[in-house]
Amino acid sequence: MTGNPDTVVVGVDGSDSAIAAARWAGALAARFGLSLQVVHGVPRLGRNLTEAAAVFQAASMQYQSENADAFLKSAADAVRCEQRGLVVTTAASSDPIDDVLFEASKHARFIVLGGMDISPAAAVLLGSTTLKLTTEAICPVIVWRGDRTSPNSDAVVVGVDDTPAGRAALATGFVFAAQLGVALRAVHSWALRRPPGTTVLPTLMDWDAVEALQFVALTELVDEYHRDHRGVDVTCFLESGTAAGALLRHLEHAQLVVVGNRGRAALAAAALGSTSLNLLHHSPIPVVVCHPDPP
Structure with a gap:
């Protein structure tokens, strides 16, 4: 910034x-x-x-x-x-x-x-x-x-992934949660199955082990930022499906949702399937969109 x-x-x-x-x-x-x-x-x-x-x-x-x-x-x-x-x-x-x-x-x-x-x-x-x-x-x-005109005691939800934009969102989410004195819900989505016709992953896969590794990666990433905000109560959620869908499922009893935008190129960011755009259209609460710090 x-x-x-x-x-x-x-x-x-x-x-x-x-x-x-x-x-x-x-x-x-x-x-x-x-x-x-x-x-x-x-x-x-x-x-x-x-x-x-x-x-x-x-x-x-x-x-x-x-x-x-x-x-x-x-x-x-x-x-x-x-x-x-x-x-x-x-x-x-x-x-x-x-x-x-x-x-x-x-x-x-x-x-x-x-x-x-x-x-x-x-x-x-x-x-x-x-x-x-x-x-x-x-x-x-x-x-x-929405209809709220001031912050309250509800949680802050943040979409998390290990990209510069995802890290920027996580850092911003912790700042909001710490400043407002509320809990943080860190949500990461992942594809449980490959689309039909792809053969990148073998047919016989220990999906429980893959999910466990995903959750470990999520908690380790969140802990990097939690160290500076130990007073924030954090819960990690690993969800299958799209990032926007996963976040929308966690907005009940939340007051703010934070997401990262991967770039400042307007044409690319305006793609209809983007997480940010989906939330701007469907979220019932304020949406925070942040970018990675410029190099």
């Missing part, structure tokens, strides 16, 4: 979701001992296939520009009402909001976005603010989901 990460930055657009995300971001900043910055930017001017779409987009940009100060004040007041001692600042920009938040990610501790459904159509729209930020931001990006 680069810069001086002493601020949580939340983007707002006047929607109820953005106000709720700002309240949650303010509560998170207070728990971490950070300040909060509420920012507003205009929608990005994209390609319009029809004249009606161009008119709608122009009207949306004008509406956002004219009401930026009101949107910022509404969100900041909602946060200050609940977090009395928190330092809250606001900033309006005439630049596209995804550019504003990307620049903020170079010095922020976390970027928070209001939750929204990520449809298959949006997944291929590389101009989407959520997708752009979760694939390109420097610091972790939290996409607020």
Whole structure:
């Protein structure tokens, strides 16, 4: 993480979701001992296939520009009402909001976005603010989901694998669990069987032994990061199937799920089968997407 990460930055657009995300971001900043910055930017001017779409987009940009100060004040007041001692600042920009938040990610501790459904159509729209930020931001990006406006005592769930992105997620998950004083659930998925037609593994395989080795590898990896956070209660789960499916099964009585994104290449990260995208679409709780530290 680069810069001086002493601020949580939340983007707002006047929607109820953005106000709720700002309240949650303010509560998170207070728990971490950070300040909060509420920012507003205009929608990005994209390609319009029809004249009606161009008119709608122009009207949306004008509406956002004219009401930026009101949107910022509404969100900041909602946060200050609940977090009395928190330092809250606001900033309006005439630049596209995804550019504003990307620049903020170079010095922020976390970027928070209001939750929204990520449809298959949006997944291929590389101009989407959520997708752009979760694939390109420097610091972790939290996409607020659900209806909670402050952290609680529920666990943090983290998707774990022995890759730079998986390690970044594990390290971030421990930070959240330690700072919030809650338990951590470390979840790793693996393929119990090879797809039909493959012969990489022999037909006669001691799957119990393979599973045992997988679990040992998982616990050893988790313990590397647990050493710095011994006060965190950790439980490891080894699941068969897809990573997204495994994580979704563990989100009951959880308040946050943390995943790694393997790269900042938007086209690759926007693949519909990606774990991050599946969670952004289906998770009922906030999703933290983090990247490996740049070399």
